[in-house]
Amino acid sequence: MIKNSELGFDIRFVQPEDILRIRQRVLRPNGKLEECQFPKDYDERGFHLGLYTGKVLISIASFHPEEVPFKIPEKYLSTAFPRASSQKEGNKTEETLIAFRLRGMATDNPYAGQGWGAKLLREAERYLLAKNCHLLWFNARRVAYPFYSRLGYQFAGDAFDIPGIGEHKQMFKFLK
Numbered sequence: 001m002i003k004n005s006e007l008g009f010d011i012r013f014v015q016p017e018d019i020l021r022i023r024q025r026v027l028r029p030n031g032k033l034e035e036c037q038f039p040k041d042y043d044e045r046g047f048h049l050g051l052y053t054g055k056v057l058i059s060i061a062s063f064h065p066e067e068v069p070f071k072i073p074e075k076y077l078s079t080a081f082p083r084a085s086s087q088k089e090g091n092k093t094e095e096t097l098i099a100f101r102l103r104g105m106a107t108d109n110p111y112a113g114q115g116w117g118a119k120l121l122r123e124a125e126r127y128l129l130a131k132n133c134h135l136l137w138f139n140a141r142r143v144a145y146p147f148y149s150r151l152g153y154q155f156a157g158d159a160f161d162i163p164g165i166g167e168h169k170q171m172f173k174f175l176k
């Protein structure tokens with residue numbers, strides 16, 4: 001358990017098996033259950049979170065350490081880490097940042113738009129920061145751009161297509 005709120009919800013560590021059905025329903029409604037597994041689901045350095053009200057699983061997200069596959073614009077780096085970005089040697093700046101990737105962010109259909117996803121992601125950010133992770137990144141679906149933007153995530157590059165799913169953009173945020 002990472003958060004037990006008096007407001008009637010809690011956020012727990014969960015196993016991939018606990019969240020596959022919601023992944024399928026929300027993220028791959030036309031896909032098979034097996035297709036909803038991610039290669040790093042069982043990476044022991046990663047973790048999965050579920051937001052529950054009572055016994056009902058409402059919102060899910062998965063996290064694992066993974067290098068950032070794009071160059072972070074210098075303007076963000078120097079604002080977030082003025083000392084690190086003044087280092088001169090090669091790409092050291094980015095190597096010193098522990099980066100995690102978010103995958104499979106989803107709120108089950110009946111509960112979307114009620115603030116649950118934001119609660120889950122904010123709590124995950126706090127937890128990651130406490131683990132010394134300062135950078136969270138992911139490939140965002142077009143439909144979710146406004147959700148992530150509202151939570152302070154920035155775009156890193158141009159849109160690209162993931163076959164069968166559609167337009168995505170890479171997004172990131174420095175956790176502070």
Ligand SMILES: CC(C)(COP(=O)(O)OP(=O)(O)OC[C@H]1O[C@@H](n2cnc3c(N)ncnc32)[C@H](O)[C@@H]1OP(=O)(O)O)[C@@H](O)C(=O)NCCC(=O)NCCS
Pocket residue numbers: 026027059104105106107108111112113114115116117118119139140141143144146147148150
């Ligand atoms: C994207 C998703 C995870 C957001 O979770 P959620 O629980 O519905 O989001 P919340 O209710 O916490 O929304 C937080 C804020 O983002 C806004 N928001 C969420 N989805 C939005 C959308 N599609 N368009 C515009 N704003 C949106 C909300 O209005 C809210 O703003 P507020 O704080 O001003 O009220 C969820 O809608 C979902 O599962 N979508 C389908 C799957 C998906 O696209 N996942 C992301 C893959 S990258």
